[in-house]
Amino acid sequence: MVKDRIINNGSGNGTNNNNNNNKSKLRKGLWSPEEDEKLIRYMITKGQGCWSDIARNAGLQRCGKSCRLRWINYLRPDLKRGAFSLQEEELIIHLHSILGNRWSQIAARLPGRTDNEIKNFWNSTVKKRLKLNPNNSTSSPNNSDSSEPLSITMEDNNLLMPTTNSNAIMPFNDPHHDLMSISMCMDNSSSSTSSSTMHTHHHPMVFGDPFSMLNNNNNNQYETATGVAGFHGFHGGDYGGMLEEETTNKMGLLEGELSLPPLESSIRRSNEEEEIIIINNENASSSIDDMKSHNNNHFNNNNNSCFNNTTENNNNNNNNQVLNNNNYSSSNVVEEDLFGFGNHDHQVENLRMGEWDFEGLMQDISYFPSLDFQV
DNA sequence: AACATCACCAACCGCTGCGTC
DNA sequence: AGACGCAGCGGTTGGTGATGT
Secondary structure, eight states: OOSOEEEOOSSTTSOOOSOHHHHHOEEESSOOHHHHHHHHHHHHHHOSOOHHHHHHHTTOOSOHHHHHHHIIIIIOTTOOOSOOOHHHHHHHHHHHHHHOSOHHHHHHTSTTOOHHHHHHHIIIIIHHHHHHOTTOOSSOGGGGGOSSOOEEEEEETTEEEEESOSSOOOOOSOTTOOHHHHHHTOSHHHHHHHHHHHTTOOOGGGTSOHHHHHTTTTSSTTSTTTOOOOOOOSSSSOSTTHHHHHHHHOTTSOTTOOOOOOOHHHHSOOTTTOEEEEOOHHHHHHHHHHHHHHOSSTTOOOSSOTTOOHHHHTTTTOTTHHHHOOTTOSOHHHHHHHHSOHHHHTTEEEEOOOSOOOHHHHHGGGGOGGGOOOO
């Protein structure tokens, strides 16, 4: 309530300078349901673009930055909400041991999770847990504050301890695999070979039901207690179907192994860098069918909606709706841009070799013992 | 019941990098 | 080359509900 305030923002972040009316009064603080509705409606009808324009054209007295944050961290249809599963937690810890505080890169490997969410989760829950771990005799708990990657050991699935070993991950249950071997994989050749595996992933957002989510946009600060049912698209796990697809289709992996999703950045189209790979359509569609049967609860809470469209509400079981129903979008292109699954809609994934050549490394996370998702 | 403290998390802030002019 | 606009990232803040005293 106090947060919900109007500020003068003459210069702001340097954007939004071409509208004197809007720039004079920019709201800050919590978003109201009306603001959410405006932003959602605009994003659906117009798609993503320049955020300062979005803020202005959507009739929001917010800076573009604020709109972007709200969309990315809360309103985005592909977000998975609710508590982190044990598997997710372990994956976060593991990834943090490798990546450090590169939350966006960690989030890129946790479908439906945002960097902000993971960062908050880390700072509240995980860090505390690591701090309380009495078995950690080799390092200060404060090490977990470091932006440098921590290395961790794991004596069991719930016992996670940072060590002082700055560049290596101690072996987990499997003594044959550690970061030394992982590091060996971090060359270009390994990443290119890994792409043959990685490209077979589908980004989970294709499986969600963004329009159902729109019926559920009050699962936020207005209704946080209710939470959202987990993304049970996975056998005993909570990975939005991504991993189920892996285990279902095998994709060259042993059954039960975990292969991480590609970086989100690798999903973005880049004319110069991308490598378009057409994936097996048959396998993909069967996986979507799997998701249809598993993933019905993600955004199905339809009460008190700003998009209280009964037609949409009745389509909770139709995960292809977003692909077939243009009621809310001006074009398929908008849908693709908006939800970021255009590639997946056409069963196309692209890879971008770049900054961090983690793909080879991440392949080895399949040895992460607690991520054996066999039922 | 009232107050204090804690924990969570949405949102803000400052910075950086990139693209364009 | 430098200025500018913008997107994105990570650190931090502060509101709110839960819990403890």
